[in-house]
Amino acid sequence: MNTDLDSLQVSILSSGSSGNVAYIQTDQHQILLDAGLSGIKIRKLLKKIGRSIDDIDMLFISHEHSDHTQGVGVLARRCPKIKVFANQETWDSLPDSLGVIPANQQVVFPVGTIQAFGDITVQSFGVSHDAALEQCYVFKQGAKQFVLITDTGYISESIQHYIADSTAFALECNYDVEMLMNGPYPWPLKQRILCDTGHMSNEDEAEVLANVIGDDTKAVFLTHRSHHNNTKLVAHQTVSEILTDRGLNVDVDFNLYDTDICEPTKLIKL
Numbered sequence: 001m002n003t004d005l006d007s008l009q010v011s012i013l014s015s016g017s018s019g020n021v022a023y024i025q026t027d028q029h030q031i032l033l034d035a036g037l038s039g040i041k042i043r044k045l046l047k048k049i050g051r052s053i054d055d056i057d058m059l060f061i062s063h064e065h066s067d068h069t070q071g072v073g074v075l076a077r078r079c080p081k082i083k084v085f086a087n088q089e090t091w092d093s094l095p096d097s098l099g100v101i102p103a104n105q106q107v108v109f110p111v112g113t114i115q116a117f118g119d120i121t122v123q124s125f126g127v128s129h130d131a132a133l134e135q136c137y138v139f140k141q142g143a144k145q146f147v148l149i150t151d152t153g154y155i156s157e158s159i160q161h162y163i164a165d166s167t168a169f170a171l172e173c174n175y176d177v178e179m180l181m182n183g184p185y186p187w188p189l190k191q192r193i194l195c196d197t198g199h200m201s202n203e204d205e206a207e208v209l210a211n212v213i214g215d216d217t218k219a220v221f222l223t224h225r226s227h228h229n230n231t232k233l234v235a236h237q238t239v240s241e242i243l244t245d246r247g248l249n250v251d252v253d254f255n256l257y258d259t260d261i262c263e264p265t266k267l268i269k270l
């Protein structure tokens with residue numbers, strides 16, 4: 001078969017603290033990463049970028065929280081060709097409310113697995129979050145690489161080293177520190193968000209990006225923004241300013257894309 005090893009495309013279909021779904025396409029596969037919305041919403045979002053749920057063949061799950069898994073059961077039952085990948089700890093922790101996921105569609109994909117599926121290679125790695133055992137993923141095709149890291153208190157140096165110079169990054173910018181501290185959340189919840197197993201701030205994301213963006217980087221998606229403790233403008237400006245201060249040419253060497261809940265980014269060819 002003649003496969004184009006330059007066909008990796010990505011859209012963040014939905015991102016925010018109430019629902020997360022990303023779409024990844026190669027010549028041979030159409031993949032979802034998390035399914036944190038209803039099946040109907042995910043179908044509509046795919047339609048907006050000109051794709052169909054019936055063509056999805058793989059779904060990778062990061063962790064069991066409902067903003068990443070709400071639609072997993074319904075999608076699996078409606079689309080029998082979708083294989084669902086998660087580590088055993090996540091499988092064991094999925095909420096009962098998802099309903100039955102047919103056994104022949106369940107695949108155990110442990111932390112640290114590297115596996116090729118035709119024209120794409122997927123690698124999982126662990127991050128620090130208050131879930132059973134969260135894992136994030138790198139998707140590689142030829143020289144192109146897309147990495148999505150969300151729901152983590154920090155990104156370790158070894159992970160930064162590993163993901164450096166990816167073609168596209170989707171990293172979490174959950175909150176603005178001042179908005180969180182002055183906002184309506186009770187103190188224990190603020191502490192949960194701020195701690196090492198919580199979420200990353202706009203500043204945290206920018207500092208990591210400044211370390212990992214390289215000559216091959218074309219796209220950066222700002223993801224998993226909190227409704228209460230962040231805004232699109234604050235996140236974009238904070239990240240953009242820090243990267244510019246660190247000598248990077250934002251919007252020249254690479255693009256900074258905002259993401260939204262239930263509004264897909266355009267489908268970007270990497």
Ligand SMILES: [Zn+2]
Pocket residue numbers: 017020065067068151224
């Ligand atoms: Zn989340």
Ligand SMILES: [Zn+2]
Pocket residue numbers: 063065129131151
């Ligand atoms: Zn989470």
